Amino acid sequence: xxxxxxxxxxxxxxxxxxxxxxxxxxxxxxxxxxxxxxxxxxxxxxxxxxxxxxxxxxxxxxxxxxxxxxxxxxxxxxxxxxxxxxxxxxxxxxxxxxxxxxxxxxxxxxxxxxxxxxxxxxxxxxxxxxxxxxxxxxxxxxxxxxxxxxxxxxxxxxxxxxxxxxxxxxxxxxxxxxxxxxxxxxxxxxxxxxxxxxxxxxxxxxxxxxxxxxxxxxxxxxxxxxxxxxxxxxxxxxxxxxxxxxxxxxxxxxxxxxxxxxxxxxxxxxxxxxxxxxxxxxxxxxxxxxxxxxxxxxxxxxxxxxxxxxxxxxxxxxxxxxxxxxxxxxxxxxxxxxxxxxxxxxxxxxxxxxxxxxxxxxxxxxxxxxxxxxxxxxxxxxxxxxxxxxxxx
Numbered sequence: 001x002x003x004x005x006x007x008x009x010x011x012x013x014x015x016x017x018x019x020x021x022x023x024x025x026x027x028x029x030x031x032x033x034x035x036x037x038x039x040x041x042x043x044x045x046x047x048x049x050x051x052x053x054x055x056x057x058x059x060x061x062x063x064x065x066x067x068x069x070x071x072x073x074x075x076x077x078x079x080x081x082x083x084x085x086x087x088x089x090x091x092x093x094x095x096x097x098x099x100x101x102x103x104x105x106x107x108x109x110x111x112x113x114x115x116x117x118x119x120x121x122x123x124x125x126x127x128x129x130x131x132x133x134x135x136x137x138x139x140x141x142x143x144x145x146x147x148x149x150x151x152x153x154x155x156x157x158x159x160x161x162x163x164x165x166x167x168x169x170x171x172x173x174x175x176x177x178x179x180x181x182x183x184x185x186x187x188x189x190x191x192x193x194x195x196x197x198x199x200x201x202x203x204x205x206x207x208x209x210x211x212x213x214x215x216x217x218x219x220x221x222x223x224x225x226x227x228x229x230x231x232x233x234x235x236x237x238x239x240x241x242x243x244x245x246x247x248x249x250x251x252x253x254x255x256x257x258x259x260x261x262x263x264x265x266x267x268x269x270x271x272x273x274x275x276x277x278x279x280x281x282x283x284x285x286x287x288x289x290x291x292x293x294x295x296x297x298x299x300x301x302x303x304x305x306x307x308x309x310x311x312x313x314x315x316x317x318x319x320x321x322x323x324x325x326x327x328x329x330x331x332x333x334x335x336x337x338x339x340x341x342x343x344x345x346x347x348x349x350x351x352x353x354x355x356x357x358x359x360x361x362x363x364x365x366x367x368x369x370x371x372x373x374x375x376x377x378x379x380x381x382x383x384x385x386x387x388x389x390x391x392x393x
Contacts, residue, residue: 013139019233030187042238044180057226064206067360070203070295072086072087079352087298094314101288106118111278128286152233165239190383
């Protein structure tokens, strides 16, 4: 297979799919909330999390591409049965978070148009479903992620500029923070590359046939680009929130991001918040559904034959659950805790596979990259176990 240009559809599309899957309602809320707590020192949290995110994604994307295997199939080759465990965890987590994503999309349209949150959720569900009706659903998904990704970044940049942030202070504290909060670092890492998000871009490239040693440089570029796109959005949200907090404005704990956008540019800012929230939520709905169902392929051959139909069913099912019971808070909290364990579990399987010649063939995985991956595994496992103990303690 010929090597691909990074600007070709699947590579850039995969980067945006991973990034926009990460940028969901929780991503937006966490970033503004943590900025209010740490002020400019939150920049350090972002810096460290970016390095950890890149370490995780480079390992996953390269190994999925080189082996030409989905992550669950790689796991099964390393230790039979683990791929099934991983698939079930990803699918259950995907459903739980997709309920939250649908709720966020509904709220976004509520802010934008005044319709009820439930009606907004139904409209958003229909839009997401339309993407997968097309035969070229992969291209449609890529273009959708890129378009809304650019819209989110552009609008948030405008709000950040209008909030008049103390940029000098932000730069200094990013490298010399007043406070280092390890819980925030690991929460942000989990929110960016946890659960299904870790595999969204890599599985998209596998679906598109962008695999093999000859594509490894471009795949690596795609992995790093996905993290940088998501991180750019987080940095802009951080700067926007910092500007508002710096002025002494207290953020509404129920919806801190809305306070930031509205305080920066008034009613226009509130409507911008609605559009950004909807864009973040709907792209996460698409990314979660696609990635979760790629894991379901291991469970039954019918999934591969009816791939798009099952993705549509996944989206509709998540919407129905939201309409019937709302956001099941306990389920979301539990899913969040389990999510913290999915990354170290899955990444450890990837790292064991990285130096198995029966899987990698002539490809030699860099030892420095494996070392970086193991640091992420140990750090996330520690934090995930701590979260689970806290949940039941």
